[in-house]
Amino acid sequence: MAAEERNSEEEKERTRELELEKLRTLLENHDAEGLHAFVADENAIDFAQQVDELSDEEIEKLTPMLTDEELGSVMEQSEEEEQTRIAKTLDNDRILNGFATMQKDDIVDMLGEMPIGRRKELINAMKADDRQIITNLLQYPGDSAGGLMTTEYIALREDRTVGQGLSKIEEIGPKTEVIETIFIVDPRRRLIGWCDLRDILSSPKDTMLRDIMHDDVISVQPETDQEETAKLVSRYDLKALPVVSATNQILGIITVDDIIDVIVEEYDEDMMQMAGVSSEESLETTLWQSVRLRLPWLLVNLATAFLASFTVRAFEGTIEKVVALSSIMTIVSGMGGNAGSQTTSILIRALSQNKLHFKDCIRPLFKEVLLAVINGAACGIVTAIVVYFMYGNVFLGIIVIMSMIGNLLVAGICGFLIPVILSQLHLDPAVSSSIFLTTATDVLGFFIFLGLATLFLPYLV
Amino acid sequence: MAAEERNSEEEKERTRELELEKLRTLLENHDAEGLHAFVADENAIDFAQQVDELSDEEIEKLTPMLTDEELGSVMEQSEEEEQTRIAKTLDNDRILNGFATMQKDDIVDMLGEMPIGRRKELINAMKADDRQIITNLLQYPGDSAGGLMTTEYIALREDRTVGQGLSKIEEIGPKTEVIETIFIVDPRRRLIGWCDLRDILSSPKDTMLRDIMHDDVISVQPETDQEETAKLVSRYDLKALPVVSATNQILGIITVDDIIDVIVEEYDEDMMQMAGVSSEESLETTLWQSVRLRLPWLLVNLATAFLASFTVRAFEGTIEKVVALSSIMTIVSGMGGNAGSQTTSILIRALSQNKLHFKDCIRPLFKEVLLAVINGAACGIVTAIVVYFMYGNVFLGIIVIMSMIGNLLVAGICGFLIPVILSQLHLDPAVSSSIFLTTATDVLGFFIFLGLATLFLPYLV
Numbered sequence: 001m002a003a004e005e006r007n008s009e010e011e012k013e014r015t016r017e018l019e020l021e022k023l024r025t026l027l028e029n030h031d032a033e034g035l036h037a038f039v040a041d042e043n044a045i046d047f048a049q050q051v052d053e054l055s056d057e058e059i060e061k062l063t064p065m066l067t068d069e070e071l072g073s074v075m076e077q078s079e080e081e082e083q084t085r086i087a088k089t090l091d092n093d094r095i096l097n098g099f100a101t102m103q104k105d106d107i108v109d110m111l112g113e114m115p116i117g118r119r120k121e122l123i124n125a126m127k128a129d130d131r132q133i134i135t136n137l138l139q140y141p142g143d144s145a146g147g148l149m150t151t152e153y154i155a156l157r158e159d160r161t162v163g164q165g166l167s168k169i170e171e172i173g174p175k176t177e178v179i180e181t182i183f184i185v186d187p188r189r190r191l192i193g194w195c196d197l198r199d200i201l202s203s204p205k206d207t208m209l210r211d212i213m214h215d216d217v218i219s220v221q222p223e224t225d226q227e228e229t230a231k232l233v234s235r236y237d238l239k240a241l242p243v244v245s246a247t248n249q250i251l252g253i254i255t256v257d258d259i260i261d262v263i264v265e266e267y268d269e270d271m272m273q274m275a276g277v278s279s280e281e282s283l284e285t286t287l288w289q290s291v292r293l294r295l296p297w298l299l300v301n302l303a304t305a306f307l308a309s310f311t312v313r314a315f316e317g318t319i320e321k322v323v324a325l326s327s328i329m330t331i332v333s334g335m336g337g338n339a340g341s342q343t344t345s346i347l348i349r350a351l352s353q354n355k356l357h358f359k360d361c362i363r364p365l366f367k368e369v370l371l372a373v374i375n376g377a378a379c380g381i382v383t384a385i386v387v388y389f390m391y392g393n394v395f396l397g398i399i400v401i402m403s404m405i406g407n408l409l410v411a412g413i414c415g416f417l418i419p420v421i422l423s424q425l426h427l428d429p430a431v432s433s434s435i436f437l438t439t440a441t442d443v444l445g446f447f448i449f450l451g452l453a454t455l456f457l458p459y460l461v
Numbered sequence: 462m463a464a465e466e467r468n469s470e471e472e473k474e475r476t477r478e479l480e481l482e483k484l485r486t487l488l489e490n491h492d493a494e495g496l497h498a499f500v501a502d503e504n505a506i507d508f509a510q511q512v513d514e515l516s517d518e519e520i521e522k523l524t525p526m527l528t529d530e531e532l533g534s535v536m537e538q539s540e541e542e543e544q545t546r547i548a549k550t551l552d553n554d555r556i557l558n559g560f561a562t563m564q565k566d567d568i569v570d571m572l573g574e575m576p577i578g579r580r581k582e583l584i585n586a587m588k589a590d591d592r593q594i595i596t597n598l599l600q601y602p603g604d605s606a607g608g609l610m611t612t613e614y615i616a617l618r619e620d621r622t623v624g625q626g627l628s629k630i631e632e633i634g635p636k637t638e639v640i641e642t643i644f645i646v647d648p649r650r651r652l653i654g655w656c657d658l659r660d661i662l663s664s665p666k667d668t669m670l671r672d673i674m675h676d677d678v679i680s681v682q683p684e685t686d687q688e689e690t691a692k693l694v695s696r697y698d699l700k701a702l703p704v705v706s707a708t709n710q711i712l713g714i715i716t717v718d719d720i721i722d723v724i725v726e727e728y729d730e731d732m733m734q735m736a737g738v739s740s741e742e743s744l745e746t747t748l749w750q751s752v753r754l755r756l757p758w759l760l761v762n763l764a765t766a767f768l769a770s771f772t773v774r775a776f777e778g779t780i781e782k783v784v785a786l787s788s789i790m791t792i793v794s795g796m797g798g799n800a801g802s803q804t805t806s807i808l809i810r811a812l813s814q815n816k817l818h819f820k821d822c823i824r825p826l827f828k829e830v831l832l833a834v835i836n837g838a839a840c841g842i843v844t845a846i847v848v849y850f851m852y853g854n855v856f857l858g859i860i861v862i863m864s865m866i867g868n869l870l871v872a873g874i875c876g877f878l879i880p881v882i883l884s885q886l887h888l889d890p891a892v893s894s895s896i897f898l899t900t901a902t903d904v905l906g907f908f909i910f911l912g913l914a915t916l917f918l919p920y921l922v
Contacts, residue, residue, distance in 0.1 A: 013818075043677055045697055166662075173659040180641045180658075197641075197658070198634040201627075216504055234725065236506055237718035256717045257698035263721065264695065267728040268810055271891075275806035276799060283811050283825045290828070291835050294803050301799045302840055305792040306847060312788035313851065319780075319787050326780050326787040327773035330903075331766040333791075338737060338762045342755050345736035349729055350744050357474075364744045367751070374752050379763055386767060390774065430732075442791075 020050050027058055032065045039070050048077035051086070060089045068094075072101030080113045081284075087114060092125055099126075103177060105150035105258070108137040137252075145229045146222025148262065149243045149252030152176045155183040156209055158192060163205035169197070177255050178240040184213045190248045193217055219244045222251060226262045233259045273431040276301070304435060308333070308442035315450035322460045324391045325453050328383075328400060332449045335379055336407035336441030343368055343415030344433045351423045352430070365416050372412035373405055380404030395459035403449035407441060410448070414440040481511050488515075488522045496523075500531050509538035512547070521550045529555075533562030541574045542745075548575060553586055560587075564638060566611035566719070569598040598713075606690045607683025609723065610704045610713030613637045616644040617670055619653060624666035630658070638716050639701040645674045652703055652711045654678050680705045683712060687723045694720045734892040737762070765896060769794070769903035776911035783921045785852050786914050789844075789861060793910045796840055797868035797902030804829055804876030805894045812884045813891070826877050833873035834866055841865030856920040864910035868902060871909070875901040 019042070026034045039047055051074055054062065063071060063086060071090075075083055075098050087095060087110070099107050099122075111119050111134065123131055123138075133151050140146025154176050156165045165182070173179050182200065184193040193213035203212050219242045220229055233241050233256065240253045269279040276297035281290060312319075312329070319325050350356040356364075383404060384397030418436050419429035453460060480503070487495045500508055512520065512535055524532060524547060532551075536544055536559050548556060548571070560568050560583075572580050572595065584592055584599075594612050601607025615637050617626045626643070634640050643661065645654040654674035664673050680703045681690050694702050694717065701714045730740040737758035742751060773780075773790070780786050811817040817825075844865060845858030879897050880890035914921060 043679075043697065170662045173662055176659075178641070179662075180639070198637075201631045201634055218504075234718075234721050236504065237721075239717075256700070256721070257695075260695050260698075260717070260721060260724065263724055263728075267724075271732070272806050272810065275802040277803045277806050281807060283807065283817065287828055287831055287835075290832050294800075294832070295836050295839055297803070298796065298799060298836055298840055299843065302792070302796060302843060305795045308795075309788045309792050312791065313785075316784045316788065320784045323777045323781045323784075324774075326790075327770045327777065329787075330773065330791060330794075331763070331770050334766045334769075334903075335759065335763060338759060339755075341736040342738045342758070345733050345738050346742055346744065349733065356744065367748055370748055371751050371755070374748075375756050375759055378756055379759055382760065382763060442795075 016050075019046075020053055023050055023054075024058065027054075027061045027065075030061075030065070035062075035065050036067070036070070039066070039073075044073045045077045048074050048082070052078065052082045056085060056088075059085055063089045063094070068097040069101045071098040075099075075110060076102050076106045080109075083110050084113055087118075092118075092122055095122060096125060103150050103152055104133055104137060105148065105252075108134060108147075109142070111138065112142060140222050143226045144222060145220045145224040145226065145241075145243050145254060146251070148226055148229065148254045148258050149222070150177055150255065151252045153183060153240065153242070153250075153253040154179060155185045155189070155191075155250050156195075158184050158186055158208070158210035158213065160209050161205065162200055162203045162207045162209065162212070165195075165200055165209055166205070169200070178253060181238075181240050183217075183242055183250060183253070184209055185250055189250060191217060191219060191242055191244050191250045194242075217242065219248075219250075220254075221246065227266050229254060230259050230262045230266065234263070270428070270430045273428075274434060300435065304439040304442070307439060308446055311443050311446040312450065315446075315454060318450055318454045318457060321457065322396075322453065324387075324393075324396065325450060328387060328396070329446055329449050331383055332400070332403050332407050333442045333445030335404060336411040336445040337438050338411075339372065339375060339408045340411030340415035340437045340441050341434065343412050344419055344429075344437055347416055347419040348430050348433065351419060356420070361416075361420065365413070368412035368416050369409065372408040376405035376408035377401065379408070393460060395456055396453075399449065399452045399456060399460075403445070403452055406448040406452075407445040410444045411437070411441050477511075480507075481514055484511055484515075485519065488519055488526075491522075491526070493526045496526050497528070497531070500527070500534075505534045506538045509535050509543070513539065513543045517546060517549075520546055524550045524555070529558040530562045532559040536560075536571060537563050537567045541570075544571050545574055548579075553579075553583055556583060557586060564611050564613055565594055565598060566609065566713075569595060569608075570603070572599065573603060601683050604687045605683060606681045606685040606687065606702075606704050606715060607712070609687060609690065609715045609719050610683070611638055611716065612713045614644060614701065614703070614711075614714040615640060616646045616650070616652075616711050617656075619645050619647055619669070619671035619674065621670050622666065623661055623664045623668045623670065623673070626656075626661055626670055627666070630661070639714060642699075642701050644678070644703055644711060644714070645670055646711055650711060651709045652678060652680060652705050655703075678703065680709075680711075681715075682707065688727050690715060691720050691723045691727065695724070731889070731891045734889075735895060761896065765900040765903070768900060769907055772904050772907040773911065776907075776915060779911055779915045779918060782918065783857075783914065785848075785854075785857065786911060789848060789857070790907055790910050792844055793861070793864050793868050794903045794906030796865060797872040797906040798899050799872075800833065800836060800869045801872030801876035801898045801902050802895065804873050805880055805890075805898055808877055808880040809891050809894065812880060817881070822877075822881065826874070829873035829877050830870065833869040837866035837869035838862065840869070854921060856917055857914075860910065860913045860917060860921075864906070864913050867909040867913075868906040871905045872898070872902050 023038060026038060051059065051062065066074065075086060078086065111122065123134060126134065137146070137151070152175055154169060154172060156168060169179060169182070180197050182195045182197060183191060184195060186192050193215040194217050195209060195213050199212045218232060218236055218238065220232065222243050229241065232238070240255055242253050243251045245251055272279045276294070278293045281293050285293070347356070380401035384400045387400055388394065388397045414437055419433045422429040422432055484499060487499060503511070512523065515523065527535065536547060539547065572583065584595055587595065598607070598612070613636055615630060615633060617629060630640060630643070641658050643656045643658060644652060645656060647653050654676040655678050656670060656674050660673045679693060679697055679699065681693065683704050690702065693699070701716055703711050704713045704715060705711055733740045737755070739754045742754050746754070808817070841862035845861045848861055849855065849858050875898055880894045883890040883893055
């Protein structure tokens with residue numbers, strides 16, 4: 001199975017390279033006919049990814065050969081960096097022709113990546129009504145519901161019939177992103193409900209839309225954070241989420257494919273931030289940019305490392321007498337960190353699913369305490385046995401067991417409370433729990449172990 | 462803003478509790494009428510979550526009062542544990558009546574959670590064609606495309622007209638999950654293309670479906686892993702992904718809402734496994750179950766901690782002479798771990814997006830090396846200054862700088878290569894990179910720092 005998988009992946013890689021070769025040959029020969037056939041054959045997203053592998057010179061050859069529709073499709077499916085490279089090879093008229101075939105939210109995303117000067121030129125050259133829509137959309141931050149929404153949706157008035165609705169859908173359907181959910185508005189364009197296209201298709205033509213609409217419509221305002229927005233879509237299995245103004249007038253809709261992108265992006269961000277990297281950074285980031293992005297986090301960690309180091313220093317007198325302590329102390333502190341992140345990650349999941357209410361904390365916290373004693377005793381005994389064989393001292397082993405239990409208690413309690421407190425303070429526990437936790441388990445781990453060793457020093461030397 | 466947010470969350474919490482109170486009163490008074498009104502008023506998912514908060518006795522009172530449709534809706538929207546609690550209060554006939562209103566994939570999920578005996582009873586009591594479908598679906602693992610798919614889709618034959626297609630859609634549409642994408646099959650039910658409902662709605666009634674269909678259909682086989690499946694939907698922005706047999710006959714479709722659940726689930730799993738917790742564990746897990754799930758991972762970590770500890774032990778002679786080393790060594794090893802996980806998390810993201818090909822590794826690896834030297838020097842100099850003020854020894858500071866650079870080099874190179882190698886071996890780098898990385902940066906961090914200190918010992922004492 002693994003071998004098969006590997007083969008099929010290698011095969012995909014080979015196909016990918018052959019296709020790219022073919023595209024390059026078409027460009028070399030200025031074969032526009034062949035290029036159109038090639039584009040028609042490829043999936044739009046795959047083609048955009050092939051274009052991404054081309055050099056700037058090749059892209060300069062490519063873009064004049066594409067039809068406006070092909071160009072629009074490549075721009076729509078490209079990532080930001082690639083969009084910028086493509087835009088550089090085009091004059092404003094050509095970009096606007098491409099825009100004409102694109103969804104409004106994708107146009108806004110692309111404009112957002114452009115230098116302000118060029119963005120203004122393009123917007124000023126647009127038709128008045130497009131300019132109006134685009135300017136409106138551009139005012140919302142990219143990570144808000146307004147930044148995600150598109151204006152291509154179907155909203156029908158409640159006082160229209162199914163038959164009138166259907167002919168409207170036939171007419172504007174091809175220009176919209178979602179037709180399965182039709183939104184229903186009152187004469188002042190306030191969102192009052194939604195219809196499933198299935199119900200419209202299967203109802204008599206003279207039924208009023210208000211009679212088949214559902215009024216349990218879930219909507220967001222344009223300022224709503226994208227994470228909040230994604231949670232709503234995921235919780236209620238929505239196909240499209242309408243965005244409304246403060247007076248409940250429909251402004252646009254957010255589609256599921258954009259929500260998937262948000263979920264993936266938010267998780268990536270969490271993962272990266274947990275490790276102290278900005279999600280802006282990638283393999284292509286320049287050296288100095290990477291230094292600028294990573295060094296500050298390392299320095300924060302360095303500060304907390306000093307705290308642990310000062311703790312050890314306070315016990316140098318003890319270590320001087322029993323140097324074996326220096327090799328064992330890192331085991332105790334390290335295990336605290338590991339056990340603590342187990343607790344923290346369970347808490348973070350429960351918090352993100354809204355499954356933990358502040359008043360219900362006592363029982364699970366008590367469980368973590370018991371768990372720390374049991375796991376601490378188990379790890380402590382194993383360590384004590386190894387330590388006994390290394391140094392032949394029983395008392396050292398007893399101190400190891402006691403301090404392992406002690407530090408796992410610290411880990412369990414802090415691992416539980418830190419994410420709970422951070423989330424009460426409206427900070428993201430996934431991102432910032434670990435630095436507080438490590439500081440606690442390092443400092444207290446060293447303190448408990450070396451403190452006990454100092455107390456029992458006569459038995460150790 | 463933060464205060465407002467807090468208020469609105471508290472308000473939500475209050476509404477939630479009031480609604481629950483209302484539900485409990487309705488149950489207390491056996492007010493069936495009132496209950497139906499209550500259910501009609503709530504969103505199905507919210508109602509299922511309220512039911513989850515009820516006691517077993519309350520659920521026993523509730524279920525007989527619900528209509529079959531209401532029961533089906535609660536079962537469909539419940540999580541596994543809740544489904545089990547509900548099923549316990551019902552006889553087989555009642556469950557089957559509820560099933561009759563549910564999607565096939567949700568029925569299969571619920572059956573999958575039941576004891577085998579009861580599952581068999583229920584399946585045997587089904588109508589022959591339902592039994593056939595359910596038995597087929599049950600054979601696929603829950604985390605495969607087959608386990609995700611539903612059989613409620615629309616597939617039309619290529620040799621039908623738009624008019625024929627439309628009346629079929631009007632007829633079976635209400636029973637299907639997705640109508641925006643209509644799949645097109647040949648007379649032997651082999652999947653050959655798809656139509657957008659928009660195109661069907663706006664084409665003349667006598668057009669043949671084959672003339673408006675797209676033939677670039679993306680499909681998976683039922684054995685395909687759910688993660689792979691989710692990647693396809695996300696990459697190609699699909700509204701529904703068909704599942705086909707080895708002979709390309711359509712078996713079912715996977716809908717976007719199930720894909721969102723998969724993405725969230727897979728990311729949660731990754732996050733938890735990174736921290737050494739099983740995604741099976743939650744706040745409700747019993748104490749002994751938690752011990753069983755967490756202790757093995759702690760023991761693995763303990764084994765690697767011993768490796769670091771043995772390294773320190775090898776230099777005990779040096780530490781005995783310069784005890785200051787014991788407080789500084791943990792800074793050097795710890796910073797290596799932090800820097801390494803920065804590199805690793807960038808690599809993991811690039812690998813998961815298929816953005817890194819094995820042969821393109823040289824340049825970014827070289828960048829990591831330079832980055833390690835720069836960040837290592839910066840952190841090293843800061844540490845050296847602090848160390849100088851603590852101990853007044855210049856040579857100690859020089860050793861700190863050299864070993865910080867050395868360990869950040871180890872961190873950069875290992876942090877880069879470990880995920881690349883793991884992914885070449887088809888292991889998930891997100892899950893297992895950190896244990897190898899920590900071992901490397903701990904062991905080599907101690908070795909470099911204490912080794913250098915041993916070499917320059919005469920200058921330190």
